Amino acid sequence: MGGPLPDAHEARSPGPTLSLPEDCLTLPNARQLASEANAFDADLMARVRSRDANALRALYDRHSSVVYGLGLKILRDQTEAEDLAQDVFLHVWRRAELFDAERGAFIGWLVSLTRNRAIDRLRSQKSRGRKTEAYELDRQADVAPRAQDPNETAFAGELRMAVAKALGVLPDVQRNALELAYFGGLSHSEIAEKLDTPLGTVKARIRQGMLRMRDLLGEFAAASVLAEPEE
Amino acid sequence: MEQDRYVELAPDYALGLLEGEELETFERHLAAGCAACELELARMDSVGDALAYAVPLTPAPEHLRERVLAAVEADLAEEKARAKASSAPSQAPRPSHAPTIQPTYEPAPWPPPSAPAAAPKPPGFFSRLAPALAFAGILAAGLTGAYAYKLRQQLAYVRADLERVQSENQALARIMDVVNSPKLRIIALGGQAPSPTSQAHVLWSPESKKAVFYAYGLPAPAAGKDYQLWVIEGGTPRSEGVFPVDDQGKATHVLPEVPDPSAIGAFAVTLEPAGGVPQPTGPMYLLGAVSSKVN
Numbered sequence: 001m002g003g004p005l006p007d008a009h010e011a012r013s014p015g016p017t018l019s020l021p022e023d024c025l026t027l028p029n030a031r032q033l034a035s036e037a038n039a040f041d042a043d044l045m046a047r048v049r050s051r052d053a054n055a056l057r058a059l060y061d062r063h064s065s066v067v068y069g070l071g072l073k074i075l076r077d078q079t080e081a082e083d084l085a086q087d088v089f090l091h092v093w094r095r096a097e098l099f100d101a102e103r104g105a106f107i108g109w110l111v112s113l114t115r116n117r118a119i120d121r122l123r124s125q126k127s128r129g130r131k132t133e134a135y136e137l138d139r140q141a142d143v144a145p146r147a148q149d150p151n152e153t154a155f156a157g158e159l160r161m162a163v164a165k166a167l168g169v170l171p172d173v174q175r176n177a178l179e180l181a182y183f184g185g186l187s188h189s190e191i192a193e194k195l196d197t198p199l200g201t202v203k204a205r206i207r208q209g210m211l212r213m214r215d216l217l218g219e220f221a222a223a224s225v226l227a228e229p230e231e
Numbered sequence: 232m233e234q235d236r237y238v239e240l241a242p243d244y245a246l247g248l249l250e251g252e253e254l255e256t257f258e259r260h261l262a263a264g265c266a267a268c269e270l271e272l273a274r275m276d277s278v279g280d281a282l283a284y285a286v287p288l289t290p291a292p293e294h295l296r297e298r299v300l301a302a303v304e305a306d307l308a309e310e311k312a313r314a315k316a317s318s319a320p321s322q323a324p325r326p327s328h329a330p331t332i333q334p335t336y337e338p339a340p341w342p343p344p345s346a347p348a349a350a351p352k353p354p355g356f357f358s359r360l361a362p363a364l365a366f367a368g369i370l371a372a373g374l375t376g377a378y379a380y381k382l383r384q385q386l387a388y389v390r391a392d393l394e395r396v397q398s399e400n401q402a403l404a405r406i407m408d409v410v411n412s413p414k415l416r417i418i419a420l421g422g423q424a425p426s427p428t429s430q431a432h433v434l435w436s437p438e439s440k441k442a443v444f445y446a447y448g449l450p451a452p453a454a455g456k457d458y459q460l461w462v463i464e465g466g467t468p469r470s471e472g473v474f475p476v477d478d479q480g481k482a483t484h485v486l487p488e489v490p491d492p493s494a495i496g497a498f499a500v501t502l503e504p505a506g507g508v509p510q511p512t513g514p515m516y517l518l519g520a521v522s523s524k525v526n
Binding site for chain 2: 057068082093111116119156167178183203206210
């Protein structure tokens, strides 16, 4: 099988920028953007199952920034992040049958896969006694200068903006707890120790943070997982 | 635990923060079928996925692209080569690293096994859960929640595999000893009545006296049961231990001391109570006679 390399670019929808009230971060065409991205990914995965290497290449082009970026943030090491990204995309290639478009968006599957494997690597490094840098919360000054990836989906770009805004709205204590939980691969007690906060308080802040993010992200949250928009 | 309390655990579960008893309790609760928790978990999963986009855009280095694509091409080439090799069943299988190996391939007893791809797959987690979800009438929301649950199950398998691999480096070295043996013997086991499409091989190395057992297409054993490998010498079965089967129906088991398969009449696998028994009692799943012919 395999035909000409599919066009990894999508027409960017001229939607409004996110200038809605802070407690209502929705983008009217978020569902449509997500739906288009999901459908394209699902199509590529069907081709991957038929052993079309071009389709895997297109998926790599569309999503490598997210996979690599997430791996780098969790593992704090470029070599490890590269190994992880290779690991992830090879898994996508070899175990394509594990993804079922009926059950959710490809990007949700890919991101979960990436994070789980990254945290596994982190934990196995720790258990092998390898010294790992202690996770430090990002400070504003550390944010990288604006980078470009022309192959990324329009949805990814919009989602990134929405998530940044939502996290900005969250109280610092909730955001820090969430960040340590999601990117640090730390347990409740490790987070409590790191933040010098009682365990119960940490648990409550993580839960509150997640619920608030869900509300803030609104349509983005729903769209990033579901393959089809809800009725 | 009250229902409200369960739903509260969904964010922690989505972040992979639940441990020990809390984790077990929550997973059992999900497996029993809970629409509210499935829905909440789907919501929390989507927040988790979105958090990956909290990372500023970080393009991967260009050389990584080449690496990944080259690895995929290599994988594809290997797949094609394997497909070609397996389409000629009368040929003896040759390990790819040692072209000088001349293994003895001994055909399996009746019935002849069909290709591993035709082996019955054990029922997946999702297909067991689907009826409960359908009856609950929340199929749309339930699908994503159950999918997330399935991912967690897979994560548990991956973690277990990781631990197993890390502690089995020695076993791997032993396997390589066997496979690299110039006088490698391969004894085939055929699937019996309970699972005719299962098959297995015992690879035996005369130099090291070690053997490796590989099985394919074995159905998942029922709860409280294990597969047990037997060596039958002079009509008497001797246990070589129990072994687990992965979710692809495959199993690997290393036999450390097999002096001479000529002294062995046959290898067999039966299904026994968990942990195994001194003498076989359960149904036989695999059987392979060892011919008296030596290389």
